[in-house]
Amino acid sequence: EVYLAESGGGLVQPGGSLRLSCAASGLPFDRCHMNWVRQAPGKGPEWIANIGSGFNTDYADSVKGRFTISRDNGKNSLYLQMDRLRDEDTAVYYCVRDEAWAFQNWGQGTLVTVSA
Amino acid sequence: QSALTQPPSVSGSPGQSVYISCTGTSSDIGGSNRVSWYQQTPGSVPKLLIYEVSNRPSGVPDRFSGSKSVNTASLTISGLQAEDEAVYYCTSPRRGVTWVFGGGTKLTVL
Numbered sequence: 001e002v003y004l005a006e007s008g009g010g011l012v013q014p015g016g017s018l019r020l021s022c023a024a025s026g027l028p029f030d031r032c033h034m035n036w037v038r039q040a041p042g043k044g045p046e047w048i049a050n051i052g053s054g055f056n057t058d059y060a061d062s063v064k065g066r067f068t069i070s071r072d073n074g075k076n077s078l079y080l081q082m083d084r085l086r087d088e089d090t091a092v093y094y095c096v097r098d099e100a101w102a103f104q105n106w107g108q109g110t111l112v113t114v115s116a
Numbered sequence: 117q118s119a120l121t122q123p124p125s126v127s128g129s130p131g132q133s134v135y136i137s138c139t140g141t142s143s144d145i146g147g148s149n150r151v152s153w154y155q156q157t158p159g160s161v162p163k164l165l166i167y168e169v170s171n172r173p174s175g176v177p178d179r180f181s182g183s184k185s186v187n188t189a190s191l192t193i194s195g196l197q198a199e200d201e202a203v204y205y206c207t208s209p210r211r212g213v214t215w216v217f218g219g220g221t222k223l224t225v226l
Contacts, residue, residue: 035215044119044203044205044217044218044219044220045154045162045205045207045217046217047207047214047215047216047217050215058213058214059214060214094161100167100168100171101148101150101152101167101168101209102150102152102164102167102168102207103152103154103162103164103207104164104167104173106161106162106163107161108161109161
């Protein structure tokens, strides 16, 4: 069974940084296309970044230049380095595997709150 | 990136069918057969219902079906049940690189 577990969320001040982690199991992680998707309170999901098996990356305009997605296949782990955080980055952040052009497997999410 | 357009809400009685539309552009929905649909109940993680326009993952009832015409995708729920009450989201890759979601449609079972 696929299991994705996010960690690293918390309260951070505007302008601050946070690093999220996602531990994966039950899947061939090194061959998986992985994403971060966030969901602000009361809003719909928003895709923000992905990384392919070849370490190629893409970002949503809303986070480009501030967030960095990375992976460590030896540790079956996905990361999201978030810098220059803004109030509007407050959301639950999900680690998501996509396959067949769909978000097949989701973690339970980790809450990031940006507030002074 | 602007979201795909969904109606904010739909409703139906048990046993009826409801349709949820998702409108995009030639850069996303119209550019490929890669639309997917998700169901989210309060406090839960989104669950994949439909992928590649009309395919259902194992375990998803055949009451759920999807289709697409040009730049608009649709989710049909037949034989509506009380447990179908949820928010439904569509998504599509845009220009094959990024992803865009719909704003969500709240389904109320009367």
